[in-house]
Amino acid sequence: MTVSLDGRVIRGVDIGNTAFRNKWKALPSTVQDEAFGIIKDLIFRNLDELPRKLHLHPLTGKSVTSALDATKKVTVWSLHITADDRYKASFTYEDGKLYFRTCGRHDVVDKTP
Amino acid sequence: MLATVSLLAGSDMELAMRRFRSVDREIRLGGWLRLWVAHVQLPIIQWGFARSIARNAANMNDAAIWFTGLSKSLMNENADVRPYVDAVVEQIDRVKKNINDNRRAQRQFRERHHRLINNGLLLAMDFDNSASARLFEAFDEFKWTLLELQANHSPRDEGYAASTPEDLAALFERIKSEA
Numbered sequence: 001m002t003v004s005l006d007g008r009v010i011r012g013v014d015i016g017n018t019a020f021r022n023k024w025k026a027l028p029s030t031v032q033d034e035a036f037g038i039i040k041d042l043i044f045r046n047l048d049e050l051p052r053k054l055h056l057h058p059l060t061g062k063s064v065t066s067a068l069d070a071t072k073k074v075t076v077w078s079l080h081i082t083a084d085d086r087y088k089a090s091f092t093y094e095d096g097k098l099y100f101r102t103c104g105r106h107d108v109v110d111k112t113p
Numbered sequence: 114m115l116a117t118v119s120l121l122a123g124s125d126m127e128l129a130m131r132r133f134r135s136v137d138r139e140i141r142l143g144g145w146l147r148l149w150v151a152h153v154q155l156p157i158i159q160w161g162f163a164r165s166i167a168r169n170a171a172n173m174n175d176a177a178i179w180f181t182g183l184s185k186s187l188m189n190e191n192a193d194v195r196p197y198v199d200a201v202v203e204q205i206d207r208v209k210k211n212i213n214d215n216r217r218a219q220r221q222f223r224e225r226h227h228r229l230i231n232n233g234l235l236l237a238m239d240f241d242n243s244a245s246a247r248l249f250e251a252f253d254e255f256k257w258t259l260l261e262l263q264a265n266h267s268p269r270d271e272g273y274a275a276s277t278p279e280d281l282a283a284l285f286e287r288i289k290s291e292a
Contacts, residue, residue, distance in 0.1 A: 011276060012274055012275060012276035013274070013275050013276075013281055013284075014273060014274040014275075015273045015274075015284065015285075015288070016269040016270045016271060016272070016273040016274065017264055017267055017269050018267045018268050018269070018270065019260070019263045019264040019267035020264065021273070021288055021291075023260075024288060025288065025291075032285075032289075036281075036282070036285050039281065040278045040281050040282065041278075043275075043276070043277065043278055043281065059257070059261075061185065061188070062188055062258070062261060064261055064264065064265055065191070065265040067269065076261060078257075090257075090260075090261065090264070097274070101260075101261065101264035102260040102261065102263065102264045104202075104256075104260060105206065106253075107206070107209050107210070107213070107253070108253075109212070109213065109216070109245075109246045109249040109250065110213040110216050110217060111246065
């Protein structure tokens, strides 16, 4: 497999944040399995070229504490970690790594006509 | 300083819990009133119901604005909300579910009793529909603000990084065993 290292390539994943790990442990095991598959597939991918089905986007109006320097504020991103869009996770992208921050249920308003 | 921030966040959270309870009561009241309208088919009841729905919708709009403002202010302060997050998020998820249940019930009511519904009631229901959607989004925004703030203040441990899919699989296996 050839990997292009141009652009915002994801060179690693960090789950050192205890909030993320605690939330992860509370997820149903089927959700954990599916979410793991999605997160694993992010490694070596370009952040700007991820599949649209993941709904990756920066959270507007929210800058969060950097994982590398607690005095800095950085952009936080979110993506859907299950195919049915019921769960999502957030992370920061710093020095080529995804620093996961939290995850949980993502309910949407029922707009059925 | 930390204690002050935590105290301020505490009073905000207490207010938030009170507003959740109040919104939740109004949503459930709407459900009871619908039953009355369906069974007591009098114009005066419809009029009262329309008024009550319109008032609830206005309250939901106010609450949506309030929660959006609170989300922004807590984020700007980088408030340490950790002691409150689990209880508040549980409450948010419950009220969000009630909002969706109420929206579904209202839709079914409109379908089943469309002959009963006059224009005033229809307008009030439309108003209620958009207000509840707005409130739902504000609650969701609030929930994720709290979760992000919790992440901001939670300790980070070294040794939880992976740079290959295989390492990552091992890392998640390790977390499982730590549970």
